[in-house]
Amino acid sequence: MTDEPRATAELGLRVDHVDSPIGLRVDELVQPGLRRNPKRAHLLVSTVLGKHIPCDPARVIDAGVRLGDLCAAALADSPGPVAVFGFAETATGLGHCVATALDASGYLHSTRRSVPGFPVVGGFEEGHSHATDHALVPSDPAVDLPPGLPLVLVDDEISTGATALDAIRALQALAPRTRYVVASLVDMRSDEDRARMVAAAEELGVRIDSVALATGRVTTPDGLIDAVAALPPTPDPVPAGRRGSATRVDLPWPDGVPDGGRHGFRASDRPAFDRAVEKAAGALRAVVGDGPVVVVGHEELMYLPLRLADSLARIGVPAVFQTTSRSPAYVLDAPGYPLRRGWSFRPPEGGDGRRYLYNATVQGKNATVVLVLDPPADTDHLTAPDGVVDALTSSGIDVVIAVVPVDPAHLTAERRR
Template sequence: MTAAPTAHSLTADVPWNGDFVARELGVRLHSDPAAAVAVAELVGLALRRNPKRAHLLVSTVLAKHIPAEPALVMAAGALLGAFVAAELEAALGGGTGAHNVGLHRGLSAAAAQLSTVLHSTVGQRGKALAALTAQLEQLSSQAPEAIVIGYAETATGLGRLVANALGAFYIHSTRHATPGVEPSAGFQEGHSHATSHAMVPTSPQWLDGDGPVVLVDDEFSTGSTVINTIRELHALVPHSLYVVAALIDLRSAADKARFEALAAELDCRIKVTALGTGHIELGSDILGRAAELIAELPPVEAGTVAAGRLSFVELSAAQAAPIRSDRFGNAAPPDQTTIAAIARQVAAHLQTTACQGPVAVVGCEENMFLPLAVSHALEALLPGTQVLFSTTTRSPIVPVDTPGYAVNGALSFASHDLSHDGPGIRFAYNLNGSHQRPGTIVVFPEPGTPRNAVVHSSVSQLPSLGAAMATAARDAVVVLLPADIPSPCSTTAPRQESSAS
């Protein structure tokens, strides 16, 4: 499958949102014939503000840069979890021949249904998503002995969804400062805008045991970050099996050979699974051509839109259980009682203050899963109101307000959280731009964030998180939740410690 300007239109009226970059920079995406889901269905393309890499693969199912239906995000994560479970079963010798055939058919059918969902327009996917969710419930397979690791910041929510599908312990890497909890490992992501990752489990036994280690990211272009991670983890506690999972895998043959060489060197097995597999072709001198293209682009007009109302939903520990971040390691996600309690409080606030739809729920950076789960619960509490979900990011992306491009609008604002590199600029995409102004934005800062951190900017010349969100909707509602913050003494707790539930 080739990314020609009209070849990837997912509907009759909407072009593929990678057309612009494909045309201007000569980027071509190809899906393997055996790919479960076509790569171009899973991603579009945008331009990075990054001297190391010109293009950005923008997921249609991750809800990092493109707001998506909560059920779609959860289904894509659950499907990837089912792919991982099948890979574990095959690697560990489980299942009969008939069972394996049935499992393969089930995975293929669910992947085909995901394609059906992606070929329908946002707002018209309800029945197709319900059918996909029902199929995924038949594919559930537990692997509680596994350790699932997600990558900050993009895949923290995706990793949690995979861990949920497996019933496994979960932890994600972080770029946040964690006073009182020292990192136990760290690795580098070479092409990123922020390269350093740290692992900050509160349990020194988090990596113990001989179960498989599952590494989850949104996409693999070269796999270098994964190689760095496996080396680091294997030096701490060797494991015999690593399963690497992503929404898309675009590694070259040479990059795949590096994985095989690493497995031989470490005397372990490394298995890779992804919903979409293929490769990417980059045009000649793509960095130089991208810089020229960006310089020539007209600025995206912000327009003269009056700021909307800014309000708060601030919950105490008596109203909602304190949230323990997955960066510290959790055996389970926040329970449904906690999620439902938060959703009820938010829904009541929206109704009392006469907030209008559509509603965009926005998580902040690494805080992805909890607001996703709340947004899913809000759909039932706000019947007839469209609810979409996305998150803020550190990634600097060039917005281009044109069809066939993945990022049509951008908000910039100051960080509100504590990170090793200090205060800085953060972004939210596709909340403004043509036809993208929601009625209400409900934003979830990191649990434990005080009110003044989201109303006062930490960086001169930048608006605060709250002020920026208020420019993009009639109403901006900031949800402040209590945090379960580990103390230094909690680092002696066992690996299977409870989550904040």
């Protein structure tokens, strides 16, 4: 019997620790997983992000605070305001946590959603991702991407640094500055990757520092992509004898308060946002009772569901946090593998492609799923056959559909007054 992770023991995918400035190990922060992707077959499944694995919300927030502290130390010679940028879809909540920890003047994350009335002012690509395009849609580029300020770029994982460099080039063209910090939970770059970032900084005439909770190395055996493609398909979830219930709650949310950083989140937004989270959590408590619950955000909508889960936990409701995903990971219900079960469903916004949710348990057991969405995802597709609610209730899971009535147009109008 081996203690190695399943993907290591059976396929030779290794994740090795190198160093950490705060005493954490890479294998405490990520577990090796697999995905059927012809560009990259391995997946580093974070234990502190709240994407694929349900997490204690306090642990997710703590990881963001620790990363923010490392950023502050890196910027100790540049006192004054700082701005923060997060990468969709996995790091939108983490980036917001870092922005809060740094008391940043503003926070913006990239998006893969087309928003009527919001022009795309820039973008870049993520070559190995299942969804490659990143768009920038701030409500006011001059304020949400302030030129001149040091900018912290936050991602959950830096594998080669190529995406971060593409983002820096795009951001530098929009709002030039001389200082960047690339921050991640884990940094898995090779020496050659690091040298490329140094060369790019010289080319652009900027300084780029890198910080991470831990550094490590990924070893992918030859033929891993073909080996993963040849694995037997994961059976669809077996329908339960009892279909779960579906309950809807429209959460209270004040007009003009952003639900995250898709169109920019400013320091001045924090007090109203914090009050709104507490009020919304109270409304949820009246519906979910004593729990336990898995608070599930919709793709890029990560920070608000995270904060809701944290508020519920602080008022005595056992709550964990995670989100849905665009990434088709490989699911295997076996000890030592991080993705034990999963659901595939049509996008609630409509259109092509599939969306996914993994694990969704509290201590390995079913719990009520609180699905937090904004109005663009609140459609007929949400509750139709082959939608996410249908997929979960078919497995016997009770679902609370919690809609945050945020109108980006109202946000823009409030800011222009």
